[in-house]
Amino acid sequence: QVQLVESGGGLVQAGGSLRLSCTASGRIFSGYGMSWFRQAPGEGREFVAAIIWSGSSTYYTDSVKGRFTISRDNAKNMVYLQMNSLKPEDTAVYYCARRVGASATYTGSYDYWGQGTRVTVSS
Secondary structure, eight states, rough: OEEEEEEEOEEEEEEEOOEEEEESSSSSSSTEEEEEEEEEETTTEEEEOOOTTTTTTEEEEEOOOOTTEEETTTTTTTEEEOSSSSOGOOOOEEEEEOOOSOOOGGGGGGGOOOEEEEEEEEE
């Protein structure tokens, strides 16, 4: 049974930082890219950041470039999202997902999703 579990969300003031973690069970990390998505209230799920299985290449949506950093520790089956200089518009539920398709930004490229962790940024 493959499971992804996110943690680390919470309430933070604008300009603050949070570090999200995603832990995986089962044989799901090795060889797979992983990504973070987010979904704000009333909105669709939005791509945030992606990392390939080796960790040597990352990709970000424009709105988080320079503020967010995705990383992974394959020995621990963990993926992280360090979020700095948070803005109220970053408020959303954040999900990690395992990528099996070609397009990193397309939700259809992912087969396993976590349950999400909520991030609220106050102004």
